[in-house]
Amino acid sequence: MQSYVAFLRAINLGPNRKFPKAEIVAATEAAGCTDVATHINTGNVRLTSPLRSRAELETALETAYLERAGFEVPTIAFTPAELLAVAEDALDLSGARSDLERHYLYLLKDEPDPEKVAAVEGRSDEVNTVVVRGRVAHVLLGPGYAAGNVDLYKVEKALGVVATNRNLNVVTTLARKWCS
Template sequence: MILITYVAFLRGINVSGKRKVPMVELRAMCERLNLQDVKTYIQSGNIVFKSSIVKAKDLAILLHNEIKKHFGFDVPVIVKTVDGLSQIIEKNPFISQEDIAANKIYFVLLSSQPANELLENLSEETFENEEYAVIDSCLYLKCALGYGRAKLNNNLIERKLKILATARNYRTMNKLLELCNQ
C-alpha cells in the first residue's frame, strides 16, 4: 500500500474561544480514520498525515464529515498533497526577505480555481496597503500593515470569489512543508 503525504487546512477553529478543537482530540479522530503519522501544527487547524486515499477532495470530505460528527460544527477543510503545498510555496510572487521577516506575506488557500469573471471583478477593486496575485488555487497576499488589518481578508475573498478559503502566513506554510518532509 502506497501512502501519500497530505496537509489538511481547517478554517476558523479555536478563534476567540469559539469552535474549540483540541489538537490531541483531533489527532485521535484522524487516527480512527486510518490516517497515518498524524501531526498537528499550532491551534489554528493544520494536520499533516499520510493516507492511501489518492484524491485530496475525498480526504477533505472525510475530515469535514468526521469533524462535524465528532465536534458538532461545520469546519471547512482544504487538503493539499505535499507536492501541491511545495508548488504553492514555490509560486509565491512576494519574495522580499524583509516582507517575509516582518510577517507580511500570506497564502489564502482556495478550495478550487476561482471563476475568471469573479477574478476580473475582484481585480477592479483596490485595497490600500495590500497587493495580491492569484495563481491556480492560491491567492498570495502581501499586507503592508499585517493581516489583522487587511481589508482583503478571508471573509471578503470567500464572498467575492464564491469559494471556500483559509489563510496561513509564510512561516506556517514553510513549517508544514518541513513537517511533511520529516
C-alpha cells in the same frame, strides 16, 4: 498511500468552536489516516491516507471532524509537492516586494471562477496586491495597508469558494517541516 497537508477552517476562534490538537488527531485517525501530526493549534494537519482523491479525503475528514467536534470543519488539502510549490511561489512574491508588511495566503478548496479572480485582483492598488494562482490567493499588504483597496476579510467571499488563511511564516514552516 498518499501524504497530504490539510488545513482546517475556523477552529479555535471562540468559545464554541474549540477543537484541541488531540481531538483533531483522534478524528483524523478515525477517518482512516495514519502518520498524523499537527502544527500549532490553528488546524494544520499532516497525514497519510489510503484515499487517492483529494475530494474524497476532504469529505472523509469533514465527516470525522463533524462527528468528533460537533460542528462543521471545512478542510482544504494539498499534497506535499503542491504545498512546497505554494511556499516557493509565496517566497518569490514576497521577495519581489521590499515594502511588504504582511503576506497572507488564502488556501482554497477549489479553483475560483476566472471572472471572480479578475475582480479580486482588480482591487489591487499601489500598496496592496492580490495574486491568485490556482487554489491560492496571495494577499500582499504594504505600508498603510489598512487604508488600501484590498480588504483582507472580503477576499474569500469575493472569490466564492471555501478557504482558510495562513500567514507566510506558517506556510513556509509547514513546507520545510513536512514537505522537504
